[in-house]
Amino acid sequence: MGAQEITRVQKLEFRVGQVMTRNVITVTPGTPLSELQELMRKHRISGAPVVNDDGDLVGVISIEDLVRALEEGAFNAFVGERMSSNLITVREADAVDTAAQKFQQTGVGRLPVVNAWGELVGILTKGDITRGLLHEVEAETQDEEICRYRASHIFRDVESDDTSLLLRYKVAPRDFTHGGNASSRIKRALTRVGADPQIVRRAAIASYEAEMNLIIHADHGGQITAEVDSSELKLTVEDDGPGIADLRRALEEPGYTTTPPEIRQMGFGAGMGLKNIRKCADQMRLESQVGQGTTLGITIRLHVFEPPSASGNGNAQRGKP
Amino acid sequence: MIVREIVQALGLQVVAGNAALNRQITGGYSADLLSCVMARAKTGNVWVTLQAHPNVVAIAALLEVAAVIITEGVPVPEEVIAKANAEKVPLLSTPHTTFWVVGQLTHLGLSAQE
Numbered sequence A: 001m002g003a004q005e006i007t008r009v010q011k012l013e014f015r016v017g018q019v020m021t022r023n024v025i026t027v028t029p030g031t032p033l034s035e036l037q038e039l040m041r042k043h044r045i046s047g048a049p050v051v052n053d054d055g056d057l058v059g060v061i062s063i064e065d066l067v068r069a070l071e072e073g074a075f076n077a078f079v080g081e082r083m084s085s086n087l088i089t090v091r092e093a094d095a096v097d098t099a100a101q102k103f104q105q106t107g108v109g110r111l112p113v114v115n116a117w118g119e120l121v122g123i124l125t126k127g128d129i130t131r132g133l134l135h136e137v138e139a140e141t142q143d144e145e146i147c148r149y150r151a152s153h154i155f156r157d158v159e160s161d162d163t164s165l166l167l168r169y170k171v172a173p174r175d176f177t178h179g180g181n182a183s184s185r186i187k188r189a190l191t192r193v194g195a196d197p198q199i200v201r202r203a204a205i206a207s208y209e210a211e212m213n214l215i216i217h218a219d220h221g222g223q224i225t226a227e228v229d230s231s232e233l234k235l236t237v238e239d240d241g242p243g244i245a246d247l248r249r250a251l252e253e254p255g256y257t258t259t260p261p262e263i264r265q266m267g268f269g270a271g272m273g274l275k276n277i278r279k280c281a282d283q284m285r286l287e288s289q290v291g292q293g294t295t296l297g298i299t300i301r302l303h304v305f306e307p308p309s310a311s312g313n314g315n316a317q318r319g320k321p
Numbered sequence B: 001m002i003v004r005e006i007v008q009a010l011g012l013q014v015v016a017g018n019a020a021l022n023r024q025i026t027g028g029y030s031a032d033l034l035s036c037v038m039a040r041a042k043t044g045n046v047w048v049t050l051q052a053h054p055n056v057v058a059i060a061a062l063l064e065v066a067a068v069i070i071t072e073g074v075p076v077p078e079e080v081i082a083k084a085n086a087e088k089v090p091l092l093s094t095p096h097t098t099f100w101v102v103g104q105l106t107h108l109g110l111s112a113q114e
Helices: A003-012 A033-043 A063-071 A096-106 A126-152 A181-192 A197-217 A247-252 A273-280 B003-010 B034-040 B054-063 B078-087 B098-107
Strands: A047-051 A057-062 A110-114 A120-125 A164-171 A222-229 A232-239 A283-289 A293-301 B013-016 B027-030 B045-049 B067-070 B091-093
Touching: A033 A047, A033 A063, A047 A120, A057 A063, A057 A110, A096 A110, A096 A126, A120 A126, A126 A181, A164 A181, A164 A197, A181 A197, A181 A222, A181 B054, A197 A222, A197 A232, A197 A273, A197 A293, A197 B034, A197 B054, A247 A273, A247 A283, A273 A283, A273 A293, A273 B034, B003 B067, B003 B091, B003 B098, B013 B078, B027 B098, B034 B054, B045 B054, B045 B098, B054 B067, B054 B078, B078 B091
Parallel strands: B027 B045, B045 B067, B067 B091
Antiparallel strands: A047 A057, A110 A120, A164 A222, A222 A232, A232 A293, A283 A293, B013 B091
């Protein structure tokens, strides 16, 4: 397990207790190796913790120990003579990345897991960690799939003459830290309702440029309204000033910008925002009055909600039976 | 080619987005003007830039670029790193110039998708 995976494990904040194997098969120091071999074969395990008669953990024995003993002809030896008694354990409350680091540092294949009182409660292998991780990733993916499924059926499940989804986002002036938040939420919403990736991309670019315009230029920020229905996305971007003095130049002239120099240093104000929007939009409408404010309307057609099989569900697009 | 391969080949420092280093790279794009990037960088591109503020991550996530290489050792603020980790955007840092990086990437076989 490499460093990258450990970082990932850390992020998920897994505890050892969540991924370890609980029903541990244990042996005692007095267990003959032949019996251990049989246990390993029967339960398909590659090692076992060793506990004494009082139930205290005293060692670990692995398939490697067994093979070595057999190679040396020690057929009649007992677990106690061949086990490793240099005990490296993890606690069930430890983070999984602690365990992953122990695996890396010690090179052992399995770690006995103890509770706060030092009692054996389970065993952990690298495989357990990987399985736990995969399970978690799968769960994440499934959640997103469920969201997508539900969202993509809105237009079919909700009955009306004209169903649409109205999303409103407030954008604060000069809030560069959160710049792009509204557009990334619009993007996610479109993806979830099942829009084509190319169309999602155009919508993301157009809404991002509009959002940044509010952040850079609008005196008091503004609002983005995204209306999605079964055929198109309508974005309305409004602010209450300062207004655009020269609409023609803002729309037509490459490189024309009114962005202040300190903001241009961050890479904004290339004089391309509105041009990018127009390129991505099927329709664009820009109205502005100095001292009053600006309203930008963007329409992007979605050719995506046609049901894959129209037969037997003729009016699915509008959600009518 | 995946992100991890260019990290190794160019000796880049992974500043954020460790979880996404297996992403496939489709080509490359370089600019520091964000609207240019919005207009021309493609999904899966590696984006080479001098910019290192939060909007870089926003753009990278919106466009789904494979990774961002920040050149000339421009310091990356903590908030940018946190945002990139949350959005799973690999941020890769190098002391070299943009010109050097693009030269190396071309040598590795990446091209502009114009």
